[in-house]
Amino acid sequence: MSWWEKLTGRDAGTTAAVPRPVRPRPPQATGVREDPAGSALPRFRASAVDQLDSRRGSGASGARVRLRDAFTPSQPVVDPHMFAGRAALLTTLIRAIEDQKLHVVLYGDRGIGKTSMLHVLARQATEARYLVRYASCGEETSFGDLFRSVAADVPLLFHADYKPTSDAIEKGATLADLLPAGEVTPRQVSDQFARLQGTRLLIILDEFDRSPAGDFRRQVAELIKTLSDRSVRVQLVIAGVAANLTELLEHIPSIRRNIVGLPVTSMTREEVGTLIRNGERASGLTYADEAVEIITSLAAGSPYLAGLLGQHAGLAAIDRDSLVVEPQDARLAIRRSCDEIVNRISERSRIAIAQNEAAWDALALMALAALQRGGRFGGDVLAPLESDAQVQDAVMQHAAEANLIERIEADPAGQFRFIEEGVPTYLWMAQAARRLSIN
Incomplete structure (x- = not known):
């Protein structure tokens, strides 16, 4: 039986026992030694000084430090050498900016790799002598404050009306110094950007879904239209959690020809495998083929899960003083990942899952579909x-009544999504633990 059959329960003729939800366990000590008082307490394995340079140390100690940099599930990838797959998407993104002079909207589910893509794009653009300014949006973001800060990062040296030897340039003035006091409008920002010369400015707005709907998004759309109509040497790349373009950016009809929407979807098995092999080279560990197969199958196309499992599996090998990651380490990584993820979901969701033990297999299939389909799924996944x-509809309705999933408003296909974003990841990992007899 293949790993996929074990994980999805599609092996015909077998009947699984009624499962019990995976319960969180106390963190296990990863290294214990006697302290001067004689009590056994967990200790840090490396000094903070060693961690400043991941090349320091040899054997298991050095590998542990390098592994932390090789797999960073809680942080975006910033090193291009650790960026796996997505080559076609990155090529399309660069061509849209460089050749078509378009503004771009990246959208997809949370944890799918949008921010990592933006960091790699920023690095590539900087190497091409673009001025790149990155900003992360929030609920309190205002148009004036955001673009005033962007303008403050653009030296007046690039303004067509100022000579390189002017006093203002020598004093370090920026485009922000030319904006009026108080609130600024898209037209006023565009007027200053229109005088840009000697370079191109790329403005990256991440987490756009967290920005306030209404005036802010309308003003951003208006700025995009104005910049495009005037052929200004400034382009915006907007990224956020969404299922489609219109969920992120309002007033689409007026700027549709000026933007391109690019979905960031799940990684392929080959791309996940590349991610693990990248981490292997960076850490100095060796991941056995079967261990890679387990991680690849469980990742469900999620770079977050691939990194989380890759890191925990590597640490499990190091804990037993080995530089080879074996299948047993990958299995232990499943348990440790479950223990980590369960603490990120609410008590309400944990109780709802516990009260629906009989529907665990169905919930796990919904979770897998959510991970692979951008968070949306229908009864066909069952x-x-x-x-x-x-019967499929009845099962879905029961999960909705348990407040685990909800029907998506105005979705033409009547699809569902999990109410809490961390639940599908936990359900899928817990299903893997139970199918592989790791409870």
């Missing part, structure tokens, strides 16, 4: 368990 459409 086909491996039940082919009857009416």
Whole structure:
């Protein structure tokens, strides 16, 4: 039986026992030694000084330090050498900016790799002598404050009306010094950007879904239109959690020809495998083929899960004083990942899952679909368990009544999504633990 059959439960003729939700366990000590008082307490394995340079140290000690830099599930990838796959998407993104002079909107589910893509794009653009300014949006973001800060990072040296020897340039003035006091409008920002020369400015707005709807997004759309109409040497790249373009950017009809929407979807198995092998080279560990297969199958196309499992599996090998990551380490990584993820979901969701033990297999299939389909799914994902459409609908309705999933408002296909974003990741990992007999 293949790993995929074990994980999805699609091995015909077998009946799984009623599962119990995976319970959080106390963190296990990863290294214990006697302290002067004689009590055994967990200790740090490396000094903070050693961690400043991941090349320091040899053997397991050095590998542990390098592994932390090789797999960073809680942080975006900033090193291009650790960026796996996405070559076609990055090529399309660069061509849209460089050749077509378009503004770009990246959208997709959370944890799918949008921010990592933006960091790599910023690095590539900087190497091409673009001025790159990155900003992360929030609920309190205002148009004036955001673009005033962007303008403050653009030296007046690049303004067409000022000579390189002017006093203002020598004093370090910026485009922000030319903006009026108080609130600024898209037209006023565009007027200053229109005088840009000697370079191109790339403005990256990440987490745009967290920005306030209404005036802010309308003003951003208006700025995009004004910049495009005047052929200004400034382009915006906007990224956020969404299922489509219109969920992120309002007033689309007026700027549709000026922007391109690029979805960031799940990674392929080959791309996940490349991610693990990149980490292997960076850490100095060796990941056995079967261990890579386990991680690849479980990652479900998620770079976050791939990095999390890759890191925990590597640490498990190091904990047993080995530089080779074996299948047993990958299995232990599943348990440790479950223990980590369960603490990130609410008590309400944990209780709801515990009260629906009999529907665990169905919930796990919904979770897998959510991870692979950008968070949205319909009753068809339950086909491996039940082919009857009416029964599928009943199961989905029961999960909705348990407040685990909800129907997406105005979705033409009547699809569902999990109410809490961390739940599908936990359900899928817990399903893997139970299928692989790791409970």
